[in-house]
Amino acid sequence: TCANSDPADYHHTVSYRIILAVISSGLAVFVSVSVVVVLFMMRERQEKAARSVEIEDEGTSDQPTIIAGTVFVENLRQAVDLDAVVKATLKDSNKINNGTFSTSYKAVMPSGLILSVKRLKSMDRTIVHHQNKMIRELERLSKLCHDNLVHPIGFVIYEDVALLLHHYLPNGTLAQLLHESSKQSEYQPDWPRRLSIAIGVAEGLAFLHHVAVIHLDISSSNVLLDADFKPLVGEIEISKLLDPSKGTASISAVAGSFGYIPPEYAYTMQVTAPGNVYSYGVVLLEILTTRLPVDEDFGEGVDLVKWVHGARARGETPEQILDARLSTVSFGWRREMLAALKVALLCTDTTPAKRPKMKKVVEMLQEVRQN
Numbered sequence: 001t002c003a004n005s006d007p008a009d010y011h012h013t014v015s016y017r018i019i020l021a022v023i024s025s026g027l028a029v030f031v032s033v034s035v036v037v038v039l040f041m042m043r044e045r046q047e048k049a050a051r052s053v054e055i056e057d058e059g060t061s062d063q064p065t066i067i068a069g070t071v072f073v074e075n076l077r078q079a080v081d082l083d084a085v086v087k088a089t090l091k092d093s094n095k096i097n098n099g100t101f102s103t104s105y106k107a108v109m110p111s112g113l114i115l116s117v118k119r120l121k122s123m124d125r126t127i128v129h130h131q132n133k134m135i136r137e138l139e140r141l142s143k144l145c146h147d148n149l150v151h152p153i154g155f156v157i158y159e160d161v162a163l164l165l166h167h168y169l170p171n172g173t174l175a176q177l178l179h180e181s182s183k184q185s186e187y188q189p190d191w192p193r194r195l196s197i198a199i200g201v202a203e204g205l206a207f208l209h210h211v212a213v214i215h216l217d218i219s220s221s222n223v224l225l226d227a228d229f230k231p232l233v234g235e236i237e238i239s240k241l242l243d244p245s246k247g248t249a250s251i252s253a254v255a256g257s258f259g260y261i262p263p264e265y266a267y268t269m270q271v272t273a274p275g276n277v278y279s280y281g282v283v284l285l286e287i288l289t290t291r292l293p294v295d296e297d298f299g300e301g302v303d304l305v306k307w308v309h310g311a312r313a314r315g316e317t318p319e320q321i322l323d324a325r326l327s328t329v330s331f332g333w334r335r336e337m338l339a340a341l342k343v344a345l346l347c348t349d350t351t352p353a354k355r356p357k358m359k360k361v362v363e364m365l366q367e368v369r370q371n
Contacts, residue, residue, distance in 0.1 A: 148204030259293025281347025
């Protein structure tokens with residue numbers, strides 16, 4: 001029988017067995033690798049989920065404990081989540097602006113309401129010690145009724161930190177309008193808008209002085225613009241909150257932003273109404289020239305005020321000081337700008353007693369617009 005078997009059949013049978021063995025081995029390896037990969041992915045997913053839980057737990061444990069907080073505006077109380085306010089200020093990505101006395105953050109509430117939150121700097125333990133006085137001051141300031149003031153709508157206190165809540169204003173600050181937007185290729189000359197802003201800021205400050213509130217940091221960065229570019233003076237609370245026990249605008253730190261600080265502050269260390277007028281005059285010069293208050297182009301030790309007041313000595317005309325993109329549009333614009341420049345020069349007089357009161361500044365600028 002063995003002699004009759006075909007050798008070719010035998011070789012075919014062996015070949016099939018080898019092929020089947022190879023295929024079986026390959027499938028076994030493939031299945032094994034697949035199982036390992038699936039198990040690895042499942043483990044990675046579980047570990048990732050565990051890490052997320054840990055991060056959430058850490059975030060919860062790191063969340064500061066709120067000592068006090070409230071919303072003054074009754075119809076906004078349901079829309080404002082104080083825990084969400086605090087969380088927003090713990091993220092640098094929410095930072096809007098960094099000022100002399102505060103840092104501003106954008107806070108989106110779960111309700112969809114958007115707030116601007118100011119985190120006050122260098123408050124130490126004053127807030128905790130004088131918490132009731134501070135709350136009374138904030139409540140009083142929230143009731144100050146004027147269209148050109150940013151009103152506090154609430155506050156939060158945790159540890160030695162105070163957060164002030166305000167409505168979010170979409171058009172940013174006057175500083176951004178003057179020094180960023182005006183550099184864009186699509187910029188259109190906007191003197192009428194600038195004059196309206198100048199008058200609005202003057203009206204807001206005149207009202208503050210009328211109710212015996214001295215502003216500590218008048219600057220273009222503290223003038224906020226609403227959806228219609230109406231100006232609102234911000235940080236009106238600072239003079240009362242830095243030391244509510246004294247209720248005075250005398251502070252040991254530098255008051256105001258560089259370039260806006262009146263010269264007499266160096267020896268009086270007092271922020272006064274005439275000092276506010278000086279700072280406003282700097283803002284008005286910014287509006288007219290589109291120049292920064294402090295610029296290397298002015299020369300060493302020379303700021304915007306000194307540069308403008310020194311124009312005659314340099315042989316320059318008043319027209320050469322103004323932003324030519326505005327003053328050359330029409331004779332009417334140039335005439336208004338030169339009239340407003342005279343007001344700015346009066347406001348920035350080195351002698352405090354020679355500066356006009358803010359009420360008079362409002363009247364002069366309104367005459368500029370009417371004429």
